[in-house]
Amino acid sequence: MPLAEVEVDQSGKIEDLGVDTVLAFSNGLSRTIRLPASIKRVGLDFLRRRGTPPKTRYLRMLAAGLYLLLREDLSRLAFITVDVEFAGREGDLQGMLMTLIWRDLPRFPGDRLAFYRIGRRSPAHHLALETYRGRRPPDKVVTEAEFIERLK
Numbered sequence: 001m002p003l004a005e006v007e008v009d010q011s012g013k014i015e016d017l018g019v020d021t022v023l024a025f026s027n028g029l030s031r032t033i034r035l036p037a038s039i040k041r042v043g044l045d046f047l048r049r050r051g052t053p054p055k056t057r058y059l060r061m062l063a064a065g066l067y068l069l070l071r072e073d074l075s076r077l078a079f080i081t082v083d084v085e086f087a088g089r090e091g092d093l094q095g096m097l098m099t100l101i102w103r104d105l106p107r108f109p110g111d112r113l114a115f116y117r118i119g120r121r122s123p124a125h126h127l128a129l130e131t132y133r134g135r136r137p138p139d140k141v142v143t144e145a146e147f148i149e150r151l152k
Helices: 037-050 054-076 090-104 123-132 144-151
Strands: 004-011 021-026 031-035 077-083 113-116
Touching: 004 054, 004 123, 021 054, 021 123, 031 054, 031 123, 037 054, 037 144, 054 077, 054 090, 054 144, 090 113
Parallel strands: 004 077, 077 113
Antiparallel strands: 004 021, 021 031
């Protein structure tokens, strides 16, 4: 199977603790995960108790979610374009995400990941939105244990 180039988007902002967040990638190969609001609140509380600086808490949560979305398919992805969610913080987010990836795949090339605005016409945007609206089930619902493990 040839390597895929995918785009990643979210629906339901990671920092909005009152709604679930859906992360999706698409472009030939696709996957969606749902991160329930209740688990986001537990994750934020965990980061607060650990003394994580306020400016990085939501970045850490997004990095953990992105990792959980991508992890099963990393070996099949040639390039990953993630929609910009925290403008100006892409480098920080990339570092956090690559740290998680390198725990499992130490040789995964960092130049296979980039952050750009992908727009509403992206298949990933439509997939995330359809899943967020309940018109399609997520491929996975993130558990508290696996989310907290990636926040450590």
